Structures are given as C-alpha cells and as structure tokens.
Amino acid sequence: MSETLFTKDHEYIVVEGDAGLVGITDFAQGQLGDVVFVELPEIGVARKQGEQAAVVESVKAASEVYAPVAGEIVAVNDELADNPALVNEDPHGKGWFFKIKIADAGELSGLLDKAGYDALIASLT
C-alpha cells in the first residue's frame, strides 16, 4: 500500500514502507515545458529535507528539485539520461527521479496530501 504526498515546490513522494520515490508533479512538468536534461544525485548521498537533490533542465530554464524529506538516496532513474522527456510524458510513473530512504517518517506529516496539493494548484491557476 503506497501513499503519495506532495511539497509546495511541486515534488511528489510515493511512500512505500521506509522509502519513497520522488519526482515532479504533472503540474510542474507542464509549467517547465519540454525537459531536455535531468541531473540526478549520486546514490549513497544524504539529503536534508528541502535540500537540493536534482536539477531539471527544460528548453526554457534550469529548476532545482528538493528532497521532500531527509534521507539517503538509494536509487536513481537512469532512464532519464537517455530519455528526459519521460518527465513530461509520465511524470508520476516512468518519469520518477530518485528513491530516498526516509530518515524521519515524522517529516511526512508536514507534506500535502492530494486534496491539499490540488487546492494549492487551484490557487495558482
């Protein structure tokens, strides 16, 4: 059973047990436009909550992607190296960025649920 949570910076985290798959939301990819490059973190590095973990480059600009929670990077989506457009085509599926081992499950309570994130987007558009 997985649960998807969101940040105000438009990252999502799909929590499964003590780890989470992180990417950027469909709204975020739409705002960025065509993604042409993703700089992923190295496996094994630790990130604090809110710390930069990746960079996504669209045809328009470079944007930072932050760790939704603190933890160690345990996997990255190597497919993005050859096919960064997956971020546009399937942001919540094949376009995931990295997997993080959640250091403090308590940090999850500060994230938005789907209803909260939808309300945030509604306020932006």
Place this chain on the structure above:
Amino acid sequence: MNSELEQAPARTPLYARHIALGGRMVEFAGYALPVNYSKGVLAEHLFTRAKAGLFDVSHMGQAFLSGRDAARKLESLVPGDLLALEAGRIRYSQFTNEQGGILDDLMITRLAPDAKGERLFLVVNAACKAADFAHLRTKLPELRLDILEDRALLALQGPAAAAVLERYLPGVSVLAFMSQGAFVWRGFELYVSRSGYTGEDGFEISLPADAARPFADALLLEEDVEPVGLGARDSLRLEAGLCLYGHDIDTTTSPIEAGLTWSISKRRREEGGFPGAARIKKELAGGLTRMRVGLLLEGRAPAREGAEIANADGVVIGRVTSGGFAPSLGRPIAMGYLPPAFALEKTLVNLIVRGKPLPARVVATPFVPNRYYRPAQA
C-alpha cells in the same frame, strides 16, 4: 494603483488571440507575449524548421526616418553602408556608442524617395526602442522620425512560408532575400521584408494594428502554419548563430568582437564616420581581445547565459552569453566570448555549470545551416 496600471505589460494587437491559442504569457520588454503555445517550445521549433511558424513581434519598434540625405546622415550613427543601399533593399546594422559598443542592432530598409527627400524604414529591438528613438531625435534633429505605434509586426518563417504567403500576397515569393516590398491585403498596406531571425527563408510583415488579427487568423488556418512563441524564437535564432541584443551583444561588445564585421562595408571600415570607429579600425587591424564563438557541448546538460568558460587548466577565459538545448540538433549549444587564441574551431574548453566542467568545443556558426532564399542564377 496608477503606478500598477502603468507597470502592467502592454498588449499587442494579437493579445486575445495568444490567450485563445493557449499561449503561456510572460512579460518580455514590457509586453505580454507567449513564451509558447499548447504544443510547447520543441514542437514549435521543429515545426518552424519543417513548415512555417507565425511569430508576433509587434513589440519591436518600427519607424520611418526621412528627409534630405537621410541615408548619409544615419550613417553617422551606424557602421552599415546606407549610401550603397538601393531602394527596396534591407541592411542589418547597429547603433554604436563612442566606445564602439553596441547600443542596439536594427534593420534599415531604404524606401523610394519622395519630394521631401530620402526615406528609411527602421525596425529596432523592443527593449531599446525608446532609447533608440530618443537617440535619433537628439543626434539627427533635422530628419523627421515617425514612430509607427499603430502598426503590428508578424514574422512567418520556415520552408513553407513563401508558398503560403504567395496565396495572400501574389508576387511576394519572388522578393529577394533582404529586400522589402509594399503589398495590399483587404485594403490594408503591408510592408513585407524577406528577412527573419530563424535562419530559415521567411518574411517579416509590418501591417496596421487593425489588420493584424484577421491576417494572422487567415495564416493560422493554413495547414502549414502554426503559432510560435518567444521560447522557440530564441532557440531558432541560437541555432542560426544570430545575436540577441542584451545578451550576445551590448554596450561593451563591438561589432567586430561579435563577428558582425560582414555588416560593415569596406568603405565604412576605411572612412569611419560613425561612433566608436577608432575601436573598430583598431580591432580590424588585429587588436581584438575577444571574439564571439559557437560552442557545441559534448554531453546533454545545457550551459546557459553567464556560465564561465575555462581552458584545459581550469583558468576562466570567457563567459557564455546565450545557451540552451538545440531542438534541431538534439543537443545543447551555446555562444560566448573567448580570446582569439581560444576562438579557433575545434578548440576544447569547459563550460562551468553548477561547479562542474562540461566539455565543449568551439565550432563555426550557424549551428544549423541557414536556408535563406537564394534563387538559382538565370
């Protein structure tokens, strides 16, 4: 409240059309303009190279400069050769400052003279237009400057542009590259230039504001035409190796450093007579300290404006002035300035992005071969 109203971006005659077409509006040079439409920058870029893109460039400044000896007098502000410019022909040039830097770059068309003297049609950059027009009025008070605020400017660019436009403006397809003609559409007078900012064959069309929407609508009904925003306008001009004012050229760069020597004729190089001529003469005689170069990155990560350029020893030797992903090449490209010793093709350098060196090599521009209209010799 008043100040907010004053700061609200201006709207071009096509504003409502951009919204209706799903344009993502941004402020650019004081105007609300679409960075892209629903299909996105990549698709718009590739469509322009394959068929024809329609761009709203109504934010640019348009004016007539007229009076006795207007061409010769304007030569006192630009290094371009206007005396040799025939009626109906267009010259690309720059307003230079006393230090030989570039105040703006512009297109100058010589029109047929009338009883009061010579007539020139100018198109200048949006961000510079107020300063350019003030500069003209201060320096050339004896000439008449008519700013055409009630005219829109559209660009139709791409290999299908000529065939499409010919259906509306018969005869337009044989207009020579860098020449202009007057055409009438539904009673409106259009000034059509065979020029552009994409490296493709195409046209820039000055038309009354009231005609802009119906004319754009007619073109957009064509299967071979789609609207294109500022994002693809920038990636297209970058692939074409064309300078963007305020980025690749500015008040500190000279036309020679910028690789625009081709826009200064032999006579003007020898005679001077424009602001900053001494610097241009010195640089032409071998006194260049930096040159604009094309940079082809080896990897997939783009380097953007401001990135430092380092040599193999890690010494910073220049800076990127434009950079991004080249949709037609499927890889990142950039332009920047380097000392002449590093400006030779195939020189290997590193572009520093987020503290990491990205390998790149100096290449000739354009990155994508241009396809301007060059009819076969009879």
